Structure formats: structure tokens, C-alpha cells
Amino acid sequence: MSSELAGYLVVIAFGVLLAFQLALAAGAPWGRAAWGGRISGRLPVRLRVASAASSGVYVLAALVVLDRIGRPVVDLPAAVAQWGTWALVVLLVIGAIMNVASSSPYERFGWAPLALATALLCLVIALGP
Numbered sequence: 001m002s003s004e005l006a007g008y009l010v011v012i013a014f015g016v017l018l019a020f021q022l023a024l025a026a027g028a029p030w031g032r033a034a035w036g037g038r039i040s041g042r043l044p045v046r047l048r049v050a051s052a053a054s055s056g057v058y059v060l061a062a063l064v065v066l067d068r069i070g071r072p073v074v075d076l077p078a079a080v081a082q083w084g085t086w087a088l089v090v091l092l093v094i095g096a097i098m099n100v101a102s103s104s105p106y107e108r109f110g111w112a113p114l115a116l117a118t119a120l121l122c123l124v125i126a127l128g129p
Contacts, residue, residue: 064088067081089126092118
């Protein structure tokens with residue numbers, strides 16, 4: 001698989017996660033599918049704020065990936081794109097492990113595989129030219 005294709009797939013995955021977190025921040029009643037799955041329905045304000053903040057992280061992550069595959073939206077220093085992609089590999093693996101450990105079936109069987117697949121795609125990008 002080419003780094004460019006992997007990059008576009010990662011950006012799509014981050015887009016899905018971004019939309020989900022924005023919906024949570026706006027009050028969508030999907031608490032069982034997020035933040036450990038302990039809260040049913042609408043998240044409390046502190047977790048809605050955390051979801052809004054994580055949305056920003058997904059935007060930054062997508063910008064790093066796009067820059068790394070040679071399709072920059074914002075011109076980042078090469079070192080930021082290179083090391084940032086490696087950081088995403090590590091963070092996504094940690095995220096997959098945390099989702100597997102969750103009591104939420106949505107996190108175990110939905111978000112964990114997505115995080116692991118996205119980590120592998122970021123690895124392809126990190127190892128690419």
C-alpha cells in the first residue's frame with residue numbers, strides 16, 4: 001500500500017472520530033460508546049469539554065498526516081510531520097489497548113479495531129518516503 005493511500009485512509013478515520021467527538025460535545029446521547037462507556041446517554045459537561053478538545057487533536061493529527069504524505073494544508077516543518085506520524089503510531093496503539101480494556105462493547109469491538117488499523121496505516125506512512 002502506498003503512503004499516500006494510507007494517508008487518505010487515516011484522514012478518513014480521523015474524520016469519523018472527529019465527527020463522533022463533535023457530536024458528543026454537542027450533546028449526542030452516545031455516552032456508552034465513549035470515555036470508558038460508564039455513562040449512558042448524554043455526557044456530563046466535563047466530558048463534553050474533553051470531547052471538544054479531542055476534536056482539535058484529531059484535526060492536528062490529520063494535518064500532520066497530510067503534510068507527511070506530501071499534501072500539506074498547513075506547511076509544517078518536516079521534523080514535525082515525520083516525528084508526529086511516529087507519535088501517532090504510538091498513541092493509536094495505546095488508544096487501541098485502552099479501548100480493548102474498556103467495559104464498553106462499542107469501544108472494544110468498534111473503536112479498538114479502528115485505532116489499531118489506523119495505527120498500522122500510520123506506520124506505513126511513517127516508514128514511507
